[in-house]
Structure formats: structure tokens, C-alpha cells
Amino acid sequence: MDTRTLGNDLEVTAIGLGCMGFSHGYGKPTDVDEAVKNIRAAFEMGYRFFDTAEIYQGTNPDGSINYNESIVGQALHDVRDQVVIATKFGIAAHEGNGLKVDSSPETIRRSVEGSLKRLNTDHIDLYYQHRIDPSVEPETVAKVMQELINEGKITHWGISEANEDYLRRANAVCKVTAVQNRYSMMYRDYEKLFPVLEELNVGLVAFSPLANGLLTGQIHQSKFSEGDLRNKMPQFSEQAYQKNRELMELLTKIADRHAATPAQISLAWMINKKPYIVPIPGSRHLNRIKDNLAAADIKMSKEEVQQIDAALDAVPMSDVFGGTKVEKK
Numbered sequence: 001m002d003t004r005t006l007g008n009d010l011e012v013t014a015i016g017l018g019c020m021g022f023s024h025g026y027g028k029p030t031d032v033d034e035a036v037k038n039i040r041a042a043f044e045m046g047y048r049f050f051d052t053a054e055i056y057q058g059t060n061p062d063g064s065i066n067y068n069e070s071i072v073g074q075a076l077h078d079v080r081d082q083v084v085i086a087t088k089f090g091i092a093a094h095e096g097n098g099l100k101v102d103s104s105p106e107t108i109r110r111s112v113e114g115s116l117k118r119l120n121t122d123h124i125d126l127y128y129q130h131r132i133d134p135s136v137e138p139e140t141v142a143k144v145m146q147e148l149i150n151e152g153k154i155t156h157w158g159i160s161e162a163n164e165d166y167l168r169r170a171n172a173v174c175k176v177t178a179v180q181n182r183y184s185m186m187y188r189d190y191e192k193l194f195p196v197l198e199e200l201n202v203g204l205v206a207f208s209p210l211a212n213g214l215l216t217g218q219i220h221q222s223k224f225s226e227g228d229l230r231n232k233m234p235q236f237s238e239q240a241y242q243k244n245r246e247l248m249e250l251l252t253k254i255a256d257r258h259a260a261t262p263a264q265i266s267l268a269w270m271i272n273k274k275p276y277i278v279p280i281p282g283s284r285h286l287n288r289i290k291d292n293l294a295a296a297d298i299k300m301s302k303e304e305v306q307q308i309d310a311a312l313d314a315v316p317m318s319d320v321f322g323g324t325k326v327e328k329k
């Protein structure tokens, strides 16, 4: 697969694998052996960039905790030097309808040790602050990141759901390699950050690049199993399917033109837009993991990307999940 460079020197495959769904967010966790097997198969297919987080956890049928980082660590241990592993700190828990964030230096220190252990590695290639903690200054977080780099525990760092002011302040203390923000054909708000990313030479790792699966055209239901976060996502309501009909038709038309799938077009559109965008679609299924990887081979001209943008601007679209709010302490 083609590679691209995030920040100054972090080489990753043009598409990464989002591993969250194996343990978190989409109902019951996948059986651990199967998850390990599928992540390993993704490596064999050509993926070299894997995304996880400290907070991605579920409960196994025997009641034990299913740590996503452990699964990733197990799958990739013997090929560790050939892959880029990204993980995240800074979300302590999901509470009520919000996230409890904690990026105090002491918590980061504890988190990094836990992640290294679960990932069964001596360093993390890309360590993200998962959400901004309003009670900790960006300079404080960046200083800890510089210390962790000096100690060899991490090699690069990033910020998830970063805004311009925070990114600039953090980057002034310790070079930021990538932001990991929500970005898809249905959620383009962060295009406003493009000039800043270019000025500072920071990559954009796009999470939920398929709008949590809606843009694949493969999901038609509004009710999902217990614990599946899609039950509360506005793009999966019955009315939303109606409202997004034209959008899906547009996507299918472009897909037909490229002899591709809507999922592949959703990914190819962003890869062809900017050389520093790297989507990390998540899937638990090998056929889909393979389907998504092939998007890296689809070429679109600048004009075609612009035409798609214009069509997306004009087409009716439902609301799309915008993330769980950070609760004030």
C-alpha cells in the first residue's frame, strides 16, 4: 500500500485500521482470538498503521475486561518493528451522557505505563491526547509529551478533536505529528483546520471516516444490539435514511464510475484531497477490512474531488453523530 508521512517523519500506510470496534462501541466485543486473528490478517494484507486507545474496553462473556490495546499488542508483537501503533490517553471514563477527561501529568504518566504493558511494547509510535481537558493547559500536556519522547516511551504525539488555538499552543512546546479528528463526507467541519495543518506540517488522521458505517450503504437498520452506540446516532434514524437517499445515490454513482464500493469512494475522496490525510476505518470483518484497504489504489483528480465537494455541499444530509460531550468537572 502507498505510504504517507504524518508530521516530519512518521511514515504510515495511506489507510490505517481502526481497532476500536473489536472491543468497544459496537455492542458485544469480538471473541479475543478472532479479533487477534483479524488484526493479524490485516497486517498480512498490507496495513501497517493500527489505532487503539486506553479507553477502548468491553466485557468478555466470562466477565473479564476486554482491553483493545492487549488485542492489538498480541496480534502485532512479533512484527512490532514493521508497524506504527497509535494509542490514546486522557479519557478516564464515560459518565452520564458525557466523557470524564483527565490529562493531568500524573494521570498521563500512569496511562502510558499501562498502555505500554497492554501493548506489550517498549514504545508507542503515536500517542494522542484523546480529548482536551479544559482544566489542563496545552503547554502542560505538551511538556509531558516532550519528557516521554526524551525517555523513549513514545516517539510522536498528537491530539484528538483538536482546535486551532490548542494545537498552536501545544505545538509551540513539543512538535505535534498529527491531529485525529472526526472527518467524513458527512462531517467536514475540520476542513477549516487545513491551512493550520499545512502551516505547522501536522497530519490529519480521520476517524469515523465512513460516518460510523452509514456511508458504506450496507447498513439499513435503526436498532442495533445493546451497548451499540449507533442506537443513539442521528444518521441511523428512520428519517435520516430518508433524508440521505440522494447522498447515497450520489455515492453509488461515483462508486460505479470507479468500479468501486461506496465505502472505498468515501475513503478515496479524502486520500485524494490532501496528501496528509490518513483515514482509519474500523471493521471487525476481514472482507470489509480488505475492501477498505483497496481504496488506497483509487485515483481521483483534483477536479473530481472538487466536483464531489460541490455535490456534497448541495445534497440534503441528515445530522451525523458529532461525538460525546466532555463534561465540566
Ligand SMILES: NC(=O)c1ccc[n+]([C@@H]2O[C@H](COP(=O)([O-])OP(=O)(O)OC[C@H]3O[C@@H](n4cnc5c(N)ncnc54)[C@H](OP(=O)(O)O)[C@@H]3O)[C@@H](O)[C@H]2O)c1
Binding pocket: 017, 018, 019, 020, 021, 026, 051, 052, 130, 160, 161, 180, 206, 207, 208, 209, 210, 211, 212, 213, 214, 216, 218, 263, 280, 281, 282, 283, 284, 285, 288, 289, 291, 292
Ligand atoms: N479519536 C476518537 O475520539 C475516535 C472516535 C471514534 C473512533 N476512533 C477511531 O476511528 C476508528 C474508526 O471509527 P468508527 O468505528 O467510529 O467509524 P467508521 O470507521 O466510520 O465506521 C465503522 C463502521 O462501519 C462498518 N464498516 C467498515 N467498513 C465497512 C465496509 N467496507 N462495508 C460495510 N461496513 C463497513 C463497521 O462494521 P463492522 O465492524 O461490522 O464491519 C463499523 O460498524 C475506530 O476504530 C477508532 O480506532 C477514534
